[in-house]
Amino acid sequence: MTRSTTDEAAVPPLPSPKERRRLREAKSLSEEEVAAAVGVTRATVRSWETGRTSPRGRKRALYAKLIAPEPAAKPPAVKPPAVKPSAVKPPAATPEAAVPDAAVPEPADLPVAPPVPEAPPAAPPADAPPAPDPAPDSDTRSGAEAPDERRVSPAEAFDELYARTAPGLVRQTYLLTGRRALARESVERAFELAWQRWPEVAVDRDPAGWVRAAAYEYAMSPWHRLRRTHRQPDAPPTEPGKRALFDALLDLPPAYRRTLLLYDGVGLDLPETAAETEASTPAAAGRLMTARAAVAERLPELADAAPAEQSALLHDRIGGLARAEHVPVPRPARAVRTGSENKARLWTRAAVAGVALLIAVTGLTLHTAPTHYEPPISPPERVGGVPPRGGPQKLTAQDLKLQKSLSEQLAHGPERLVPRLE
Template sequence: PKRPAPAAPEAAPVSVAPEAVAQVSAAPAAEAPTSAPEPAPVPAGTPPPPEAEPAAPRLSPDEAFDALYAHSAPGLVRQTYLLTGRRSLARESVERAFQLAWHRWPEVAVDRDPAGWVRAAAYEYAMSPWHRLRRVHRHPDAPPSEPARRALFEALLDLPPAYRRTLLLYDGVGLDLPETAAETEASTPAAAGRLEVARAAVAERLPELAAAASPAEQSELLQDRLGGLARAEHVPSPSPARTVRTGSEDKARLWTRAAIAFVALLIGATALTLHTAPTHYEQPLSPPERVGGVPPRGGPQKLTPQDVRLQKVLKEQLAHGPERLVPRIP
């Protein structure tokens, strides 16, 4: 980027005496010049002033996003495929990243590297461990049939995700070490250590990489091999930019409606709770307890079997008993 031009030095403040101000105020109006002063003569041989360059046409947000998408999306899908080994996940990650970029376009448009912003978002989504729970992304795609590309493909997928990302950014994309460390959220020594370990692991599968004399030759060879692997594999093309923008707007609209529905449900539940809640304190009833020491209830005892037989006999002889004795007078 061009360095900004130095600012012009400010003019020193000029002090004007009160007498001069009075003289200017008292001067007659007729002495004021009625015509503009003639311009100073231009010396012969002076080149004409340079004409101002026409300003570049200002792009609308839609046009700027479409230009960034057309420039970065196809290559970013291939890079994400090398990172994950899954074609459908690579395309999905790139489209999700651009949807997020369109949702935050005022922030992305003024970023120092909009393509890097989208790349970081796509890599973060592609490396999420939650994709292992999805059946369609549980296993990587079939490796290439060529032995050299197959060995490089398997060596990449055997690396830990952080090491694989560092190797791809430095040797595949071409970032320098501080930029790679910043994008992977690591320190520069940590990124250098990851890069060295990743190169050693890949060199065990690729003899030509192990035969390279210097790290610069290893980086150049890896960049060539990674680019060839990404171009040789058939990776699905991303959706049109308009479809991505529409999907981002639909998703934002859906989340807005869901948030409004949740707030309305929360307000309704709160209102129902306030309406049905008791307005005064009701003392709870104490649990019942068994009372002891009370005498048993009184009353006739239960008849025994002998009493029952006697009662039956008396009832039968009541009507057929002996005749009443009549007293006699002596």
């Protein structure tokens, strides 16, 4: 359907960030190709697809036109002879559908048996605009073109990610901490967390990066200093060159060490390194240069090298150091998944038990609480200016004792005079 000049000049609204990435991948375009076509960097394209920013002006029009879905193509007027029976579409889908079946020549290479009666797709009305393809990737994967493709279960996808990234990630974490047991524990803990949040990790742009960030965060936690087994690093390598690099890495501050390992060890670019370390790009660049200078003081061959050669040498030296060290092999993926499920089940039961205990304590408090208000008794206070009581005072214990003794004993001396009445 032809569009007017005004419609061509207007910029269509952009789809959601997830839909932008899906449309780009449906056209088999990489981030670098989109960035080169629009005139931006790869990090900018990634920020558009994650929803952090959105294109504007001319770049918005170019980006929208670049990822716009292909309009539904009209069926060809004359179909060439099909190589496969499944590729032959019914005559009803073509404009020549009104021609009788007898007038359509049957190719000679087709079998004699009648073709499979596929349901012809409903042709859109003439006045309706062609609907865009909603999901080219999903239609291609789940349609008739790939009937034998088996759907991968979440457990199989997790096991594949674990088998591909866990051994190398343990070696990287060892260089970050200098402790073999802590490196293995950090990687297993990161994969347990990834299995608990697998719906989120499975759709992430870089699942391996998600797990790596979780492992690094756990390994660099300062609370490990309180554990006796992780207070001191393991024995350094015996080879002098590798030992110098190992000591130089451990002497760096944790943030600088992590930046150096991600950029020169793993091979991330500067924006990705800054994003994973939660720092700005200039800050990550400053940490990288400082870390390189500190390592170059320990390694003379890096001092006179150019920045590009220095990065390549560091990459080779860090990779050789990680491969030479004998780090413990992580547990099987099935054991990690089982441990993650057991921990999640344990925490769930603990939460339920805590809520039940809170309810019981609240009920007991309500049952034993007083039903009316009782004002508190004020404490006694000494007051002055009160006159003494008049009349005979109350006898004390000593007075009562004296009175009793006087009444029981006989009086000695002259007898008392008793008045008489005369």
